[in-house]
Amino acid sequence: MNRVAALTRHTLFWPVAVWVVLLLANVAFTPGFLSLRIREGHLYGSLIDILLFGAPLILVALGMTVVIATGGIDLSVGATVAISGALACHLIAGGHGLIVALPAAVGASLLLGLWNGLLVTRLGIQPIIATLILMVAGRGIAQLITGGQIITVDSGAYKMIGGGYWLGLPFSILLVAAALAATLLLTRRTALGLLLESVGGNAEASRLVGIRSSGLIVLAYVFCGLCAGIAGLMISSNTLSADGNQAGLWIELDAILAVVLGGTALTGGRFSLSGTVVGALIIQTLDTTIYTAGIPPRTTLVFSAAVVTVVCLLQSPAFRAKFRRRPPALPASASAEQEVTA
Template sequence: MFRSLSRIAPQLITLGAIVLLVTAFFPDFILIGYERERLVGPIIDVLKRGAPVALLAIGMTLVIATRGIDLSVGTVMAISGAIGAWAISSGLGLAPTLALAIGAGLLCGLWNGCLVAVIGIQPIVATLILMTSGRGIAQLITEGRILTFSDPSFAFFGSGTLFGMPFPAVLWVLLALVVTLLMRRTALGILVEAIGVNRSASALAGVNARVLLIAVYMAAGLCAAFAGIVATADIRGADANNTGLWLELDAILAVVIGGNSLLGGRFSIAASVIGAMIIQTIDTGILLAGFPSEYNLVIKAGLVLIILVVQSPNLAQSWRFVKDESRRRRERSYEARKELRS
């Protein structure tokens, strides 16, 4: 347990520092109230608004752990959201709607996984194909317009509450816990890391890398489908042009801020979702602080750069070198004074 906490300690410290920084500009940021049987406040809003990126980051973490990348998750969000809005507005009911939306995400993940694992296309190229074509598929489903619906049961996934918490926040927390337990309480986590470290060696050791890679990309598609459902249900409409637009970059950034290496291998779901909350806290804090909108991206980029530099392994190694060198100088000075006294 303590080992797991030490793994995410830098991310928790960073998140706490960002919260304190935002509170300095907006003192009411940490206030939480209770209205109409639900918790309200800027922090609760962060947990809700950060749900799509957190959901994407869960799947992206698994993909990156295998030394891959998935640039299509934002587009998969648009496809799943469009199918969900079309199904619910056609009167198919909640269960078929969810099945179709989730099935679309799994199918997109299967497509990416087959291109990477079976055909052997590089992950960045394979997922770029769906990224560029998938949004057109979503536009065909919505016929180029915002497809709205009024079904309250489907809208619950974006704006409903469960035990006083926004349901999107509950969803990403539960999914992160389930995936973490699945990866750490079974051999799947080790196998995923083995593929990321050395796919050829893992195959020689008996790991079915092809099937596992397909499963990982399908998991990313599943997470993207959940994110698409949340985003579509929140606005009660499917916007094929803007749903999930560029969120794949935020998802990758969340994984990196979480300290996971893009070179694959060891990974942490908890660190990635904390990274997603860091990004959303920065976004919310910039808006609450009243900075002009044209500066938002610049300020966000600067803060993220600082975070990544502080968390850089090279910086940590340099700091350890400085401390070791300082210790050696103190020891040499002590020995020199000891010789002079003798």
């Protein structure tokens, strides 16, 4: 019994449980939903599709997790996604090769993350305001790069990033897996993770004990910009086009939601990268479930909100405590009086 209680208190238990329920619900509507098949040397199936279409969100959510761990927030990741894809496609369409387009897009993403970090640390602007500036201006920059039009490119090598296969699996899934492994290695096998949690718990106290809080915060925003930039390359390469207006639109909200569903508190401090990945998979599986179950479009948002609400409530210790609360023990004096009366 104690083991079961300990299991349900684990950060990943309820997100994983909800994800499994969503998968089983899809099986009820599509019996072969969980089946995998190999065709022309490539692995196909609904689970692969969920990972493939959820790859950009997982990547953005990883960067968002690190920023939230420091007590910040980044609302500009959607704009960074748009700028990265627009710049890469603009350069490729202009006759430049990937050797120029990819470093330029990634470099621009790093600079955007650095800009956010400096606004927060050097100028003391609240993270939600600092990143809101780039969220608005960045979307305009992306439109300037594309000239307000959708840029299309014809590059098989560029298509590989978001729509290609390698070793039988979508390349984007392997790219996300590599990014997750590297992030876990840096944050859980070195002191970096503890330093980030320390800054998120109390930045001023961390600074007083010798931790360079401002440097870590800037590093977190730069990493978040990098993740968003690579996600932008995935999205644009999958369609071989760049849309400065629609690319990455509202992905920042999904990323924040994925972080919360994964059990990381928005107040900063302790974080869970594995939980974030599960949270992103819940969101993508939820979208798949909506189409599989044939839920009417007019009720889609209500259905999504209901599922998210259930997950958040299940993760709340206070909410779960209400269902296992025991009657309060009688005071010692009252117990003695009852014994005398008996």
